[in-house]
Amino acid sequence: MAKKLNMRKRYELLTRGLGWEPTYQSKEKVFSNESYEGIKITDWSKWEDPFRLTIDAYWKYQAEKDKKLYAVMDSFAQNNAHLNLADATYVNALKLFIQGVTPLEYQAHRGFARLARQFSGEGAQIACQMQSLDELRHTQTQIHTISHYNKHFNGMHDPFHMHDRVWYLSVPKSYFDDAKSAGPFEFITSVSFAFEYLLTNLLFVPFMSGAAFNGDMATVTFGFSAQSDESRHMTLGLELIKFLLEQHEDNIPIVQGWIDKHFWRAYRVLALVSAMQDYMLPESPMSWKEAWEIYFVENAGALFNDLARYGLRMPKYHEQATAEAEHLSHQVWGTLYNYAHAASMHFWLPDEKKMDWLSEKYPNTFDKYYRPRYEMWAQMAKEGKRFQNGGLPQLCQVCQVPMLFTEVSKDDPMQISYRSSEFNGEKFHTCSDGCKDIFDHEPEKYVHAWLPVHQIFQGNCGGAAIPDILNWYHFKPEDGGDYAGSADETRWKAMHGETTGAASSDTESAEEKAAA
Amino acid sequence: MSDGKVFMIFQDTADARPFIEALTQENPAATIIHQPGMIRFEAMGEIGITRAVVEELAGRDVDLQELHLTLISLSGNIDEDDDYFRITRH
Amino acid sequence: MTVKAIHGEYPVVMMDSVDRFHGNQLVYIGWDYHTSISTANAYPLPPDMPFAALTGAVLPSVLGPHPEFPLIEWDKVEWMLDGKLFHPNMGLSLKDNGIGHKSLIRFRTPGLKGYNNTGN
Ligand SMILES: [Fe+2]
Numbered sequence A: 001m002a003k004k005l006n007m008r009k010r011y012e013l014l015t016r017g018l019g020w021e022p023t024y025q026s027k028e029k030v031f032s033n034e035s036y037e038g039i040k041i042t043d044w045s046k047w048e049d050p051f052r053l054t055i056d057a058y059w060k061y062q063a064e065k066d067k068k069l070y071a072v073m074d075s076f077a078q079n080n081a082h083l084n085l086a087d088a089t090y091v092n093a094l095k096l097f098i099q100g101v102t103p104l105e106y107q108a109h110r111g112f113a114r115l116a117r118q119f120s121g122e123g124a125q126i127a128c129q130m131q132s133l134d135e136l137r138h139t140q141t142q143i144h145t146i147s148h149y150n151k152h153f154n155g156m157h158d159p160f161h162m163h164d165r166v167w168y169l170s171v172p173k174s175y176f177d178d179a180k181s182a183g184p185f186e187f188i189t190s191v192s193f194a195f196e197y198l199l200t201n202l203l204f205v206p207f208m209s210g211a212a213f214n215g216d217m218a219t220v221t222f223g224f225s226a227q228s229d230e231s232r233h234m235t236l237g238l239e240l241i242k243f244l245l246e247q248h249e250d251n252i253p254i255v256q257g258w259i260d261k262h263f264w265r266a267y268r269v270l271a272l273v274s275a276m277q278d279y280m281l282p283e284s285p286m287s288w289k290e291a292w293e294i295y296f297v298e299n300a301g302a303l304f305n306d307l308a309r310y311g312l313r314m315p316k317y318h319e320q321a322t323a324e325a326e327h328l329s330h331q332v333w334g335t336l337y338n339y340a341h342a343a344s345m346h347f348w349l350p351d352e353k354k355m356d357w358l359s360e361k362y363p364n365t366f367d368k369y370y371r372p373r374y375e376m377w378a379q380m381a382k383e384g385k386r387f388q389n390g391g392l393p394q395l396c397q398v399c400q401v402p403m404l405f406t407e408v409s410k411d412d413p414m415q416i417s418y419r420s421s422e423f424n425g426e427k428f429h430t431c432s433d434g435c436k437d438i439f440d441h442e443p444e445k446y447v448h449a450w451l452p453v454h455q456i457f458q459g460n461c462g463g464a465a466i467p468d469i470l471n472w473y474h475f476k477p478e479d480g481g482d483y484a485g486s487a488d489e490t491r492w493k494a495m496h497g498e499t500t501g502a503a504s505s506d507t508e509s510a511e512e513k514a515a516a
Numbered sequence B: 001m002s003d004g005k006v007f008m009i010f011q012d013t014a015d016a017r018p019f020i021e022a023l024t025q026e027n028p029a030a031t032i033i034h035q036p037g038m039i040r041f042e043a044m045g046e047i048g049i050t051r052a053v054v055e056e057l058a059g060r061d062v063d064l065q066e067l068h069l070t071l072i073s074l075s076g077n078i079d080e081d082d083d084y085f086r087i088t089r090h
Numbered sequence C: 001m002t003v004k005a006i007h008g009e010y011p012v013v014m015m016d017s018v019d020r021f022h023g024n025q026l027v028y029i030g031w032d033y034h035t036s037i038s039t040a041n042a043y044p045l046p047p048d049m050p051f052a053a054l055t056g057a058v059l060p061s062v063l064g065p066h067p068e069f070p071l072i073e074w075d076k077v078e079w080m081l082d083g084k085l086f087h088p089n090m091g092l093s094l095k096d097n098g099i100g101h102k103s104l105i106r107f108r109t110p111g112l113k114g115y116n117n118t119g120n
């Protein structure tokens, strides 16, 4: 009997030699995206596969994962398990997730499909093909899971349309547009390494654990199911970096530049996640700052020690991101509160219990800077003068986040940080040294930014008045504003028999929503 | 090999049990952190499991790639074969 | 450094050039050490508008609800235009005050440092 081959050999036999030398077109034409970024690949056969997962095993395990997930979703729906949530305010995190994250999964699906086509090495083609399928699976499972909540709560009815138009969603969208409109090597450095390896744990691990803590078993299941693919994606990112650095020394400065840029871009996107973590989870097992320490500071520190022998260093401005961890979620939440009337989800002021938790987690900053702000707003609300910003915010030309970040690293944390550049006789404003560097490196690219505030003023967003714009976003009047007094709150109370309102059972309220 | 930190995180479910127990048995120096829905194993330098141990704990034949079903995240360099799965720093 | 492109020159389209704003120009205005307002705001304004209309009408419409806004003594305010100290002439237009498309105006209010002096 023939001896059983070891895993490596088996894997090679199943994944190599699948390509061929083209004869009636040149190789450069067939793989037209492979060289224009300046990356030098001398030998694709040196590609090391991150996980030795063959396509047959891949389908088997993915099918198994989906079966388990759909079983949980089924029983979740059957048992009306949304009634077990710690509080309905939590659902607003899911609204941000379906509007802001799920469309990124779809963008990732498309991006990796392009890579599977454009890389000429078969090992990389297969890894990218699997990841493209994974990302499509993530899109679908997230839509399926959250569709249950869509039956009972507002704001989740048209996430893909919203993603393309809404001011706060241009933050995640523009990050992916930036990566997708770059070459294939920059795209994979951005998404697989800077986003997935360095930062995705911050989105999927503590937040999903928080979902479990707050009684959302459906979300924790899709989250961890997606994250089980993520281990593979992160590893792909790491292997790719090592491969590029080993292929040619000229690749090192290019790759370092991409890591600097995309670390900062992806970190700015996660600003929204910091607010989800600290403010939208009624009970939070871990603060943003704690998660940052574990999943970025420790993890990336160890990783870059490994990579130092290739001549790579930590991403530029990582110290600034770490310093900002004391302020980030509070600043973002405050901005969302300013513009709650223009959102498709609800916001609220933290209650005493939450503020005490925040004081404990943020002893250097919360009581000094942010508690007074909430007290001021609570006072104003009590007097019937709920604070809201009646204008539109200045946006960063690169990350597109409203320019809310402050001079934390200059020890001036209550002063907004302003940076600017000139290009072609016009001024461009950025929120930080990180974003300014990115702009100055490729100004021709960032002048193309579709900045929602400027587009509104140019008259491209359905009208000049806020209701017209919200209508163009496909927001309904009941989707935004404060949680207190919202249709969501009324419905949640009715589900628990707390009011004398029309809806007395959950089924009725779901029907009522469908009819509305 | 350097002594940088590595970690593996598993779902806290029955399917993951043989892997979780094998990690516990085979990596006595690892720190085990329980959080809602998940279990994180941290160690310096290296962490890993062998198939024989997982099979013994599961009471059946196990393909180590089954860990894809319940692994949430990891940090470090992967070294895998039919009979072992390891994460290292180097 | 130019953007690398697969074919030819990378094109440049100025998405926010002044001609796209229907006769207005964009101006950003931020109140230093008042971060409860979150950000500077963006305003499309006629270049011929007198500067006094900023303090008299534009800013009150957005910043008015802030408890310190009614306490501002406008003759004591310190102004900055595009990063430099600036002494606006209230009677002159934005344009004649040197305020261009996408200029950033910052102002500080001596004695008013945000709610309870916390920068809010
Ligand atoms: Fe994904």
Ligand SMILES: [Fe+2]
Residues within 6 Å of the ligand: A108, A135, A196, A229, A230, A233
């Ligand atoms: Fe992914």
Ligand SMILES: [Zn+2]
Residues within 6 Å of the ligand: A268, A396, A397, A398, A399, A400, A401, A430, A431, A432, A435
């Ligand atoms: Zn920025």
